[in-house]
Amino acid sequence: xxxxAQTRQRLLRSAGELFRSQGYAATGxxxxxxxxxxxxxxxxFHFPGGKAQLAAEAVALTGGDLGARMAAxxxxxxxxxxxxxALGDLFAADLEASGYLDGCPVASVALDGGDRSQPVLSACAxxxxxxxxGLANYLNRQGVPDGEAAELAALIFTSLxxxxxxxRVQRDxxxxxxxxxxxxDLANRAALRQARLK
Amino acid sequence: xxxxAQTRQRLLRSAGELFRSQGYAATGxxxxxxxxxxxxxxxxFHFPGGKAQLAAEAVALTGGDLGARMAAxxxxxxxxxxxxxALGDLFAADLEASGYLDGCPVASVALDGGDRSQPVLSACAxxxxxxxxGLANYLNRQGVPDGEAAELAALIFTSLxxxxxxxRVQRDxxxxxxxxxxxxDLANRAALRQARLK
Numbered sequence: 555x556x557x558x559a560q561t562r563q564r565l566l567r568s569a570g571e572l573f574r575s576q577g578y579a580a581t582g583x584x585x586x587x588x589x590x591x592x593x594x595x596x597x598x599f600h601f602p603g604g605k606a607q608l609a610a611e612a613v614a615l616t617g618g619d620l621g622a623r624m625a626a627x628x629x630x631x632x633x634x635x636x637x638x639x640a641l642g643d644l645f646a647a648d649l650e651a652s653g654y655l656d657g658c659p660v661a662s663v664a665l666d667g668g669d670r671s672q673p674v675l676s677a678c679a680x681x682x683x684x685x686x687x688g689l690a691n692y693l694n695r696q697g698v699p700d701g702e703a704a705e706l707a708a709l710i711f712t713s714l715x716x717x718x719x720x721x722r723v724q725r726d727x728x729x730x731x732x733x734x735x736x737x738x739d740l741a742n743r744a745a746l747r748q749a750r751l752k
Numbered sequence: 753x754x755x756x757a758q759t760r761q762r763l764l765r766s767a768g769e770l771f772r773s774q775g776y777a778a779t780g781x782x783x784x785x786x787x788x789x790x791x792x793x794x795x796x797f798h799f800p801g802g803k804a805q806l807a808a809e810a811v812a813l814t815g816g817d818l819g820a821r822m823a824a825x826x827x828x829x830x831x832x833x834x835x836x837x838a839l840g841d842l843f844a845a846d847l848e849a850s851g852y853l854d855g856c857p858v859a860s861v862a863l864d865g866g867d868r869s870q871p872v873l874s875a876c877a878x879x880x881x882x883x884x885x886g887l888a889n890y891l892n893r894q895g896v897p898d899g900e901a902a903e904l905a906a907l908i909f910t911s912l913x914x915x916x917x918x919x920r921v922q923r924d925x926x927x928x929x930x931x932x933x934x935x936x937d938l939a940n941r942a943a944l945r946q947a948r949l950k
Binding site for chain 1 (some may be wrong): 775841862868912917920
């Protein structure tokens with residue numbers, strides 16, 4: 555990687571972390587530059603579209619990373635229930651390690667009032683679509699048929715998102731365990747039902 | 753109501769609406785005063801604790817209102833499935849009427865990076881606790897036993913929250929319908945199971 559590409563990557567990582575922990579509107583570009591250890595002035599060189607471009611690319615990067623961690627967590631589990639538990643554990647670990655600051659890196663940009671420009675929203679939607687597809691794909695491989703897998707993936711995704719929010723507000727990860735246990739039972743039943751039909 | 757109390761109420765309503773649609777960090781106190789049609793200078797008279805006090809009280813007010821609308825929507829339904837559909841309809845209507853700006857008025861304060869002071873977080877947690885209790889109470893009255901009602905209420909609450917977020921990002925309320933349909937089936941099964949045991 556060239557020095558320029560490395561600087562660009564550092565700016566994106568710093569932006570992604572700051573947006574995640576303190577929100578989009580509250581994060582200033584000067585802080586991103588300072589955190590990344592880059593010289594002033596490089597930001598607009600690498601991101602002529604300013605904060606919106608930085609946010610769109612940072613969401614894609616950090617959202618992609620988290621999606622890969624979710625996929626690895628599920629792949630490492632021995633069954634569907636274990637996979638749901640592993641997803642809850644992953645999010646709980648991020649929350650606890652950050653003093654309940656690090657929730658969903660996409661939500662902290664998408665829900666924030668600072669920017670609703672189309673490139674930012676599109677980047678957020680693309681990450682969520684990929685997560686949904688990853689969940690549906692996992693369920694499908696466990697025997698849940700296509701249509702049902704997509705529906706169940708939506709329920710799992712939305713419930714995890716809401717649990718992340720509630721856990722942050724309550725400063726307690728218990729709700730993550732409570733919903734992933736129920737989601738695990740649900741997904742397991744869907745897979746078993748299908749196995750019986752065969 | 754005295755003129756002073758009316759001004760205070762107007763400030764809270766304006767703050768609640770602005771926080772909900774554009775987020776906490778992006779909302780300035782001058783804008784709240786201007787929107788409420790109040791003279792400058794009244795804000796600190798009524799809210800000596802500044803933005804944090806305003807946010808804590810606005811969340812309690814707007815969150816209480818929305819909780820009452822949720823309870824009325826469920827009470828007006830003929831069965832559990834209808835109640836879940838009604839909740840989805842309520843949130844979908846708010847999203848669509850606001851051009852996908854108005855999601856959860858509590859999340860838009862809690863998730864925002866501007867303020868994580870204890871009074872604000874406590875106000876958010878109190879509203880969510882009341883919503884969870886309202887959901888559990890409704891399920892309980894429909895025959896779902898206490899412990900299961902509380903667990904199911906957590907799943908319904910978190911999934912609705914996540915669906916609100918995803919619908920905003922996708923600018924499409926379809927996910928709200930998809931999850932409330934599944935939640936309706938789930939809750940209905942829980943109530944039927946209990947009825948069969950009796």
